[in-house]
Amino acid sequence: MKRGRVILTISIVLCSSFFSFGQRVNVGFTFQYHILKQVKVDAEVIEGAHSYSLYEVTDNRWKFFSAGQSIIIGTVVQLDYKRFYGVIEPSFDLNTYNYTVHYPLSPEKKERLNFQTLFLQVDLPLYVGFQFGATNLLRYSVFAGAVMVFPYMLENSFQSQAFESVQQDYFNSSDMDNILFNGKKYGNALVGFCLHFASLGKVDIRYQHRLGSPGERYKVAFQSLGFGLTYYLPLNLRNKKIYYED
Amino acid sequence: MRINAIVFISTILTACVIDPLAENKSLPPQDNVALLYGARYINHNSSELTFDAQIVVLNTFYEGFNNDYLKYGDLEINGAGSYEIESFNCAEIAGPDKPSSMIFLVDQSNSYLTMDPYNSRSQAIHKFLRDITTPNKFLVGACARQGLLSMEPLELYSNDFDNDWEGNSNYMFGLSQRTGGMSAIWDGADLAMERLIENPDNTRKELVLLVHGEDNNSITSVDTLIAKAREYDISTHVIALGSDFKMDDFARLAQQTGGFSAACSTDKQMIKVFNELDRLLHQASYVYTLRIKWKPSSGLLSPGSSSLHTIKINDPFTDLVYNSVYLKIIIPF
Numbered sequence: 001m002k003r004g005r006v007i008l009t010i011s012i013v014l015c016s017s018f019f020s021f022g023q024r025v026n027v028g029f030t031f032q033y034h035i036l037k038q039v040k041v042d043a044e045v046i047e048g049a050h051s052y053s054l055y056e057v058t059d060n061r062w063k064f065f066s067a068g069q070s071i072i073i074g075t076v077v078q079l080d081y082k083r084f085y086g087v088i089e090p091s092f093d094l095n096t097y098n099y100t101v102h103y104p105l106s107p108e109k110k111e112r113l114n115f116q117t118l119f120l121q122v123d124l125p126l127y128v129g130f131q132f133g134a135t136n137l138l139r140y141s142v143f144a145g146a147v148m149v150f151p152y153m154l155e156n157s158f159q160s161q162a163f164e165s166v167q168q169d170y171f172n173s174s175d176m177d178n179i180l181f182n183g184k185k186y187g188n189a190l191v192g193f194c195l196h197f198a199s200l201g202k203v204d205i206r207y208q209h210r211l212g213s214p215g216e217r218y219k220v221a222f223q224s225l226g227f228g229l230t231y232y233l234p235l236n237l238r239n240k241k242i243y244y245e246d
Numbered sequence: 247m248r249i250n251a252i253v254f255i256s257t258i259l260t261a262c263v264i265d266p267l268a269e270n271k272s273l274p275p276q277d278n279v280a281l282l283y284g285a286r287y288i289n290h291n292s293s294e295l296t297f298d299a300q301i302v303v304l305n306t307f308y309e310g311f312n313n314d315y316l317k318y319g320d321l322e323i324n325g326a327g328s329y330e331i332e333s334f335n336c337a338e339i340a341g342p343d344k345p346s347s348m349i350f351l352v353d354q355s356n357s358y359l360t361m362d363p364y365n366s367r368s369q370a371i372h373k374f375l376r377d378i379t380t381p382n383k384f385l386v387g388a389c390a391r392q393g394l395l396s397m398e399p400l401e402l403y404s405n406d407f408d409n410d411w412e413g414n415s416n417y418m419f420g421l422s423q424r425t426g427g428m429s430a431i432w433d434g435a436d437l438a439m440e441r442l443i444e445n446p447d448n449t450r451k452e453l454v455l456l457v458h459g460e461d462n463n464s465i466t467s468v469d470t471l472i473a474k475a476r477e478y479d480i481s482t483h484v485i486a487l488g489s490d491f492k493m494d495d496f497a498r499l500a501q502q503t504g505g506f507s508a509a510c511s512t513d514k515q516m517i518k519v520f521n522e523l524d525r526l527l528h529q530a531s532y533v534y535t536l537r538i539k540w541k542p543s544s545g546l547l548s549p550g551s552s553s554l555h556t557i558k559i560n561d562p563f564t565d566l567v568y569n570s571v572y573l574k575i576i577i578p579f
């Protein structure tokens with residue numbers, strides 16, 4: 001809790017500093033969609049958190065859609081200073097994960113189980129960018145920063161291919177508790193590449209990597225790749241210069 | 247009935263309050279089960295045999311202690327003849343005063359495939375292994391012949407009794423993919439006993455067998471095993487899953503070596519046994535003791551003759567009939 005307050009205070013101070021130095025302040029809306037995800041558990045076997053089941057780790061690949069998706073809608077405050085810009089994007093995030101494990105039954109048969117997690121969360125990305133190319137219309141930039149994630153609703157479920165009627169009896173839908181998820185806030189590292197369209201908006205590709213694992217026993221990596229669309233409202237809040245100067 | 251209800255509700259409340267920090271893990275569905283804790287020949291004449299039977303009854307709504315509310319009339323003894331229960335009581339029997347080194351052995355032969363379609367065995371055993379605490383020690387293994395094990399007829403997870411529940415559980419979990427071949431439980435048990443005999447620790451020796459069918463392929467006979475177990479003081483416990491085989495040899499092996507036996511007709515009963523197994527092996531237990539007088543319907547009793555008896559329990563509280571408990575009594579010479 002104390003750590004969260006410190007981070008919030010630093011964020012406010014940083015934003016204030018940006019305002020004082022900013023050549024331009026843009027305010028707008030952002031929509032992001034993360035469709036390429038990877039959940040990677042660094043173990044061969046996972047022990048269920050709420051049952052005595054063990055699960056074989058067989059699928060740690062990057063996946064399109066099937067490893068989960070994130071749909072993010074938020075607001076953007078961007079401050080430009082020469083080649084640099086700083087952004088804060090308070091957003092709502094519908095974040096889903098789908099992790100497949102196997103449960104062996106016999107030499108020929110394995111049960112495939114999908115553990116699904118749904119988060120409703122507030123994301124608070126803070127990042128800085130550097131612009132390196134410009135025409136009258138387009139600018140390019142790279143950016144990096146961190147995302148503070150505050151989950152406020154969590155649901156989990158699982159699906160089994162074969163045992164539709166008995167699955168709840170033999171496995172536990174919360175078995176990945178503190179392995180693949182928990183309700184605690186966490187952080188993501190963020191890097192991306194952005195294409196700015198004058199003062200109209202921007203399109204970016206962004207990569208996020210969760211810092212740390214949900215639990216202590218298993219090391220789990222969460223990575224995602226997605227795109228973001230940002231539209232700036234036509235407000236001239238602090239309009240010193242539109243573009244940076246070399 | 248009211249007292250039973252109060253006991254039941256108190257049990258649940260106590261379980262909720264006593265240890266709120268206990269690990270919240272669930273097992274697959276379980277069922278009530280009865281097991282033979284021990285049996286003893288008392289005396290005989292040509293027309294009557296008297297013996298003691300000790301029975302433990304496990305209820306699904308009792309977690310961590312045994313059923314203790316049955317009455318004399320709730321038990322039904324079956325066999326070739328007539329029975330009279332001379333005495334009946336339920337009392338706590340103290341647990342062993344010395345720690346044990348245990349080998350837990352599963353029959354990995356092919357017929358297991360039909361017995362436990364959801365591999366709930368591995369979950370139940372996992373729970374059992376986690377329950378065992380130092381100074382008690384354990385080691386797990388499997389036996390089969392011409393199957394998929396790396397060593398036949400006995401494959402042990404490790405050479406040491408190291409209480410590595412994670413490694414042993416993972417081994418047991420993976421075993422389901424190596425089910426196959428013929429049963430070799432007697433040969434496997436024989437080698438496991440050798441391993442127990444070699445163990446230098448000053449502990450009791452225990453062998454727990456999980457079987458699911460008769461063994462017609464082993465070179466070792468059950469008589470050889472009983473002799474070896476008695477010579478080296480190895481208690482052999484048998485948990486039998488299924489109902490398509492005779493319990494005679496399994497019951498005899500357990501009884502004559504100071505072990506207990508459970509004839510579980512379903513995997514749910516097997517899970518209940520594993521859920522309480524560490525407690526049954528290492529702690530005090532409430533046990534029903536019956537002194538039974540049997541008059542065979544035909545023939546004369548003489549030293550060396552054997553007889554099989556089954557005990558069924560009709561639970562008046564739950565209206566359930568438990569699995570049968572098998573006793574094989576041999577009149578000594």
